[in-house]
Amino acid sequence: MTDPNPSHTPLSNPSSHALPASGPGSLAALNARYGARYRWLLLMAVMVGTMASIMSATVVNVAIPGLSHQFALGQERAQWVTSGFMVASTVAMLTTPWLLARFGYRATYSGCMWLLMAGGVLGGVAQTFELVLAARVAEGLAAGVVQPIPAIIIMRAFEPHEQGRASSLFGMGVVLAPAIGPSIGGLLVDWFDWRSIFFMVVPFCLVCLWMARHFVPTTGPGGMAANRAESLDWVGLALGSLGTLSLLNGLVALRSGPAWQAAPLLGVAVLASLSFVGWQRRRAGRGQTPLMNLQLFAWRPFAMGALVALIYGTALFGSTYLLPVYMQMALGLSAASVGTILLPAGLALAVAIAVVGRLADVRPPGELVNMGLALLALSFALMVMMDMHTSLWWLMGFTVVGRIGLGFILPSLNLGALRGLDKALLAQGSSAINFVRMLGGAAGVSLCGIVLEWRLAAHGTSLADTARPGARLAAFDEVFLMLAALCALAMLAARRLTPPS
Known part of the structure; x- marks a missing residue:
């Protein structure tokens, strides 16, 4: 590097x-x-x-x-x-x-x-x-x-x-x-x-x-x-597409049916991913430009940033799917009420980004990302306090805490992961970290759906069951705790975003 x-x-x-x-x-x-x-x-x-x-x-x-x-x-x-x-x-x-x-x-x-x-x-x-x-x-x-x-x-x-x-x-x-x-x-x-x-x-x-x-x-x-002679890595693109499509379809199949139906798709996803890595190494060894330069992951801050991006994408997109469903199906709120509750959180996110962007010029990005992940984990954990009788002001406050956490992460994560890379690798680095974040996000929606269905079944209820609101609420609480645990796990990687001295 x-x-x-x-x-x-x-x-x-x-x-x-x-x-x-x-x-x-x-x-x-x-x-x-x-x-x-x-x-x-x-x-x-x-x-x-x-x-x-x-x-x-x-x-x-x-x-x-x-x-x-x-x-x-x-x-x-x-x-x-x-x-x-x-x-x-x-x-x-x-x-x-x-x-x-x-x-x-x-x-x-x-x-x-x-x-x-x-x-x-x-x-x-x-x-x-x-x-x-x-x-x-x-x-x-x-x-x-x-x-x-x-x-x-x-x-x-x-x-x-x-x-x-x-x-x-x-x-x-x-x-x-x-x-x-x-x-x-x-x-x-x-x-x-x-x-x-x-x-x-x-x-x-x-x-x-x-x-x-x-x-x-x-x-x-x-x-x-521009270098018009540069050739695209079509084999790598095909393997990456096959792996991504198989993973997402496998997770959807796992969510909607028995595990044995999803197993072939998930197996293809694993095989395609391993083949993709092997092909990128082979292409780089020949002196050709790979679709994803695996040398990026030898730079510790980038590798840790990619891991944070994967987990962060999973938690962010998963919660974006989960929160409206939770508010309507578990707390019985109308769609209009959901929009009203989430509006202050959106405003808080915009303000947080403006403030944290200034801090990112003087504070280590890893420190800001860790703070954001801690706030995001706290907001998920606080959801467990909600029940049918809790004031909606508390719910609004909990979502605001989470969006402030996102405001700490968004301006800081790319800076922490990409600083220190050779300039020739910046385009590859930005592409790779965005790919990992989106892959985590795409998987996060299915993951939250799978875990929610599992916990609903464990509590003997379903989203359509209105007779046991307490059991349904408990299932949602356990999914929020899973998201909090994922954010806590990402904090371990975020601590290593600072380049080694």
Whole structure:
């Protein structure tokens, strides 16, 4: 790797092993045109695109009832509207370094915006469920490629003492997408129908394409000219896709049926994952660029950051699924009440990100991540205190504690994992850590569902059983304790995020 305390230079200072590109759209030309404010304009440009991609991921949940009615879908087929996006997004993250190196920032980013917009339009006009699913996969591919890019830019364009502030600005913008998206989506569904949800991304994409033309450089990472001769690791991509798809389908099968039905899929997932690792080693040994550079995991802070990202993704996405179900099925609250309770938590998250971003410039990232995980674990553990007679103010307070914890983690985790990496590995590092987080998140939803069904059965009840609310509440409490334990486990890894001296 590198010296654990390397000197980070701005994005305009390329690495020494390649020649910088020139031309009106090159990094050097844009830096000269816009001066010191350029890095902030670049960050804003990619932030809007990331917001659009995240909004496309979350807002479609509002449209699922309408989709199910339109195409007479059962729960399993309707779930693929979400699952198809998540699988495509997770796998596509692995291709970001190759796309940036071969086509440069602007072509990659603009291409993703065109694909995201095309997916939105196709989903909005689709007359069959198969076309809707194809649209969601297209949106997922675009979202997956875009999401690692901001972290690469923050680590390259900003000095170490500015990276926390840049991360907090980006984080606040990204938090707005899932916060306002479903609300706007709900209004659109009420005023028009489910098709309007898909068209929501179109104006965002148009703005992104304009900003890309003005602020995103044509060059690759570090200001280098794009390398058109670089070949994609298709075998690695196929193995990664097979492993991811088999794992998520295996977990869904485990949740909905007996274990023996899920075993073949989970076995394929394990075999594909081992084959993926072996192939990446072989490709690197030949001097070819691997899809995921396993040398990353030899750097302790990155390896620990990836482990934290995996567990954090599992807890975050799992709880995002679990909390609304808990409030409605265990506490008997209406959907409107759930939205009211979660609103202050969203505001607390935005404020926490702004504050912690400043702290990340002066405090060790591992310390901030540990604090966030502790608060997140505490919020899960406090849920055990709730019963049918507890004031909802307490529930609101517990969710706020958890979102403040997320605010500590979000700006700090990438900084802790990526600082100290060789600049040539930043794109690979951001891609890998986002992939691991999304994989954990995709698995987390199924994990919470599996454990919840298991504990409900152990207590002799079900979600449909209204006669034994105490038993149902106890099952939810045990799932929350599992999430708290996962966060506590991640704290052990977060302690080692600081580079060795």
